Amino acid sequence: MPWYLYLAIKQLFPTGRRFPFFTAISVVSVSLGVALLIVVLGVMGGFGYQIRAMITDTEGEIQIKSRGLISDYPGVVKKVAAVPGVAGATPYAAGMLMVQYQNKPAFPQMRGLDLASIDRVVSLGKFVRIGSLEALDDDSVILSGGLADALGVRLGAMVDIYTPLMLAKKDGEVILPRTARVVGILEIGHQQLDSSTLYCTLRMAQDLYGLGRDVHGINLRVAPGAREEEVAARVNAILPDEVRAFSWRDSFADFLWVLQLEKNMMMFVLLFVVLVAAFLTMSLLLVLVLKKTREIGLLGALGASRRQIALCFCLQGVGVGVVGTGLGLALGFTVLHFRNDLVRAITHLTGGQELLARFYQFSELPEHLENRDLALIVVSALVLSTLAGIIPAVMAARLKPVEALRSE
Amino acid sequence: MSNSILNASGIVKTFLSGDRRIEVLRGVNLDVAAGESISIRGESGSGKSTLLHLLAGLDAPDAGTLTWEGSPDTGAKRRAAFLGIVFQSFYLIPELDALQNVLMARRIVGHIGSAERDRAKELLKRVGLAERMDHLPTQLSGGERQRVAVARALMNAPRLILADEPTGNLDEHTGSAVIELLLGLCRETGTTLVLVTHNADHAAKCGRQLVLREGRFA
Numbered sequence: 001m002p003w004y005l006y007l008a009i010k011q012l013f014p015t016g017r018r019f020p021f022f023t024a025i026s027v028v029s030v031s032l033g034v035a036l037l038i039v040v041l042g043v044m045g046g047f048g049y050q051i052r053a054m055i056t057d058t059e060g061e062i063q064i065k066s067r068g069l070i071s072d073y074p075g076v077v078k079k080v081a082a083v084p085g086v087a088g089a090t091p092y093a094a095g096m097l098m099v100q101y102q103n104k105p106a107f108p109q110m111r112g113l114d115l116a117s118i119d120r121v122v123s124l125g126k127f128v129r130i131g132s133l134e135a136l137d138d139d140s141v142i143l144s145g146g147l148a149d150a151l152g153v154r155l156g157a158m159v160d161i162y163t164p165l166m167l168a169k170k171d172g173e174v175i176l177p178r179t180a181r182v183v184g185i186l187e188i189g190h191q192q193l194d195s196s197t198l199y200c201t202l203r204m205a206q207d208l209y210g211l212g213r214d215v216h217g218i219n220l221r222v223a224p225g226a227r228e229e230e231v232a233a234r235v236n237a238i239l240p241d242e243v244r245a246f247s248w249r250d251s252f253a254d255f256l257w258v259l260q261l262e263k264n265m266m267m268f269v270l271l272f273v274v275l276v277a278a279f280l281t282m283s284l285l286l287v288l289v290l291k292k293t294r295e296i297g298l299l300g301a302l303g304a305s306r307r308q309i310a311l312c313f314c315l316q317g318v319g320v321g322v323v324g325t326g327l328g329l330a331l332g333f334t335v336l337h338f339r340n341d342l343v344r345a346i347t348h349l350t351g352g353q354e355l356l357a358r359f360y361q362f363s364e365l366p367e368h369l370e371n372r373d374l375a376l377i378v379v380s381a382l383v384l385s386t387l388a389g390i391i392p393a394v395m396a397a398r399l400k401p402v403e404a405l406r407s408e
Numbered sequence: 409m410s411n412s413i414l415n416a417s418g419i420v421k422t423f424l425s426g427d428r429r430i431e432v433l434r435g436v437n438l439d440v441a442a443g444e445s446i447s448i449r450g451e452s453g454s455g456k457s458t459l460l461h462l463l464a465g466l467d468a469p470d471a472g473t474l475t476w477e478g479s480p481d482t483g484a485k486r487r488a489a490f491l492g493i494v495f496q497s498f499y500l501i502p503e504l505d506a507l508q509n510v511l512m513a514r515r516i517v518g519h520i521g522s523a524e525r526d527r528a529k530e531l532l533k534r535v536g537l538a539e540r541m542d543h544l545p546t547q548l549s550g551g552e553r554q555r556v557a558v559a560r561a562l563m564n565a566p567r568l569i570l571a572d573e574p575t576g577n578l579d580e581h582t583g584s585a586v587i588e589l590l591l592g593l594c595r596e597t598g599t600t601l602v603l604v605t606h607n608a609d610h611a612a613k614c615g616r617q618l619v620l621r622e623g624r625f626a
């Protein structure tokens with residue numbers, strides 16, 4: 001081990017002595033900055049990741065939509081399913097409904113599912129909290145948790161369903177709703193989807209909306225490893241112009257862009273915390289250089305070169321960076337791991353758990369730290385700490401041994 | 409001339425302090441033969457430390473030439489192997505224990521192996537600190553610290569030792585002990601010694617005694 005590395009380590013972490021003040025303060029400040037970045041970017045990234053998971057779990061990665069209706073959907077499904085990279089396709093019908101239960105009305109989104117092919121695209125079954133997806137037939141529905149709560153519906157209850165089609169009927173005619181049995185309650189974990197959605201069979205949806213044999217769209221599942229955008233492009237190539245395939249990224253492009261922008265801004269702002277920590281390290285190192293002036297003179301007298309003396313102090317900045325980043329990663333990931341307990345503890349003290357869920361659309365704080373962000377955090381913390389060591393190092397190297405030795 | 413360890417001739421050093429010129433050394437000539445011990449005395453401010461720094465190659469003279477064993481190379485690399493320095497205020501590194509302080513002299517110029525470790529331990533034994541090797545400088549007395557510094561100066565088996573008032577911070581008794589030790593070790597190992605001191609008794613123990621006055625050896 002070269003002497004300057006040895007001495008740098010010994011000065012940062014002397015054996016058999018208390019952790020020096022300098023090391024403790026600068027390491028703690030760097031690690032706090034790193035931990036903060038990890039936690040904030042982890043949670044921010046979690047939102048994006050969660051939204052992706054939620055969309056692809058319920059709709060597949062690609063949606064085919066038409067300007068009007070898609071007629072002959074079995075033909076389209078067959079053609080599309082043969083495209084390389086497509087693992088499955090299922091048609092759907094969607095729209096607004098009014099549901100009434102014991103005079104309480106609600107206006108949920110309807111999703112008509114093709115039970116024969118739905119499993120190839122999404123495994124909705126795993127979200128069914130009460131009842132089951134298998135029980136769904138043309139005379140029954142599954143409600144989202146929030147909708148069931150709002151209506152006060154239990155499993156097996158009969159609800160009345162009104163469709164916009166009924167408004168078009170002639171005056172004076174009594175509007176007869178369609179009655180359906182509730183055979184399941186489904187919860188995905190996304191506030192918006194869970195608050196008000198009604199799932200029924202495709203045939204029932206077609207009836208309610210008077211679609212005949214047509215559907216509103218087709219959901220696609222992309223084969224593992226295939227790239228959504230490429231698959232969407234390949235699908236588009238074989239579809240007529242009025243029918244288009246969109247990847248979930250296209251459909252949520254604006255939202256994802258805002259999320260990314262928010263994350264980048266957070267990163268930028270929080271990097272200042274690390275920058276301040278680096279300045280702190282630098283000023284403490286400068287004090288150290290002043291304190292050690294005579295030792296620097298001695299090292300020169302013992303034959304150390306200026307470059308080596310500079311390295312000795314620069315490496316102390318690096319050491320602070322490495323240890324601080326390491327501790328910061330540990331602290332950051334620990335906080336991320338216990339984030340929901342922390343949020344629960346905080347909301348317990350301040351109230352507002354529901355508010356949080358409503359505002360952020362998730363009942364649990366998600367977490368997903370992209371490798372790119374992690375690398376950026378680690379690299380910038382290390383680079384800033386190293387830069388913090390450079391100015392004191394240059395100062396130390398510029399001391400002449402004689403002058404350093406004379407500075408009594 | 410053939411066994412000259414150090415030769416300085418016509419050394420001139422002037423400091424500018426403000427617009428005053430301080431002519432500290434005005435043509436110092438010195439030739440030190442191998443194995444010699446020389447003492448340099450002089451009033452405070454007469455330029456003894458300045459001269460020693462010049463002889464050690466830590467500073468450059470305004471005029472004059474300096475050679476070590478006939479060679480004008482007085483760079484940092486060569487210095488580490490050629491000479492050892494002992495200062496008035498020890499200059500031990502506070503984070504390192506006695507053994508590591510001694511080893512530091514070697515660490516800067518080369519590899520540390522078990523042979524080097526053994527040598528450092530041996531030297532510490534010779535200066536009477538066998539039991540104090542793992543003590544930090546703050547746990548040692550002034551005299552003990554200076555003995556560590558002596559061991560450090562000897563670590564690289566130098567040809568020459570320059571000592572600048574090594575007893576200046578020590579009491580009479582401890583100071584004498586350190587000087588005896590230094591002289592004894594140099595005699596034993598055949599190392600040349602240049603000792604700057606205020607103390608006439610210490611100076612008298614050296615083979616040759618010089619006095620620096622008005623920038624020259626009187």
Ligand SMILES: Nc1ncnc2c1ncn2[C@@H]1O[C@H](COP(=O)(O)OP(=O)(O)OP(=O)(O)O)[C@@H](O)[C@H]1O
Nearest residue numbers: 423424425430432451452453454455456457458459
């Ligand atoms: N860098 C410098 N700038 C200005 N003057 C200096 C400098 N270095 C030394 N001097 C002056 O040179 C003179 C000799 O100093 P030096 O330290 O060599 O004396 P000394 O003989 O070692 O004294 P002492 O016995 O007190 O240690 C002093 O007057 C000092 O003020």
Ligand SMILES: [Mg+2]
Nearest residue numbers: 456457458572
């Ligand atoms: Mg002096």
